[in-house]
């Protein structure tokens with residue numbers, strides 16, 4: 001069984017609905033379980049800053065699928081929810097990135113894992129640490145908590161689930 005962590009982000013349209021719908025679509029995939037969800041964070045835009053604030057979260061996936069198959073599902077989910085690519089790091093109704101796939105280092109033309117910018121992004125690190133508090137970066141061995149130090153600015157918890165799955169399975 002493979003364990004992957006996906007980063008979800010939205011700053012266009014009904015952001016909460018986008019996250020919820022993306023998780024629902026992931027759950028409809030055969031051979032893939034969305035096992036755990038982080039809280040949802042409201043985060044200042046990074047990279048291109050002249051855009052609306054984001055909602056971000058991280059989900060844990062358990063699956064027998066390989067990383068490329070999971071990437072395909074992520075891209076398909078973005079398409080289904082109507083993502084239009086405007087420009088790099090620009091606004092998006094939904095973004096799904098693979099952060100980690102087991103502890104593997106994957107370097108393919110269309111897929112790099114661990115995600116090359118994950119350790120520079122508070123909007124990734126804080127939700128990820130909720131799910132893997134003792135996690136370390138597979139390539140550097142540096143704890144995610146260490147990377148997160150100094151990256152808290154502009155990252156605020158927006159909704160906590162208190163152990164309850166707010167995107168409940170009853171919705172499926």
Ligand SMILES: Nc1ncnc2c1ncn2[C@@H]1O[C@H](COP(=O)(O)OP(=O)(O)OP(=O)(O)O)[C@@H](O)[C@H]1O
Pocket residue numbers: 071075085088089090095096097098099110111112113114115116117
């Ligand atoms: N770990 C990864 N997760 C998701 N996509 C990846 C990954 N590594 C490479 N890619 C490739 O990146 C392409 C562009 O992704 P996307 O448009 O979501 O980038 P972005 O979210 O704007 O920027 P960033 O990569 O900095 O998060 C995808 O089509 C995919 O082939």
Ligand SMILES: Nc1nc2c(c(=O)[nH]1)N=C(CO)CN2
Pocket residue numbers: 008009010043044045046047048054056089090095123
């Ligand atoms: N706060 C925030 N900033 C971003 C995000 C994101 O999801 N949240 N995604 C980006 C490209 O992946 C670029 N900048």
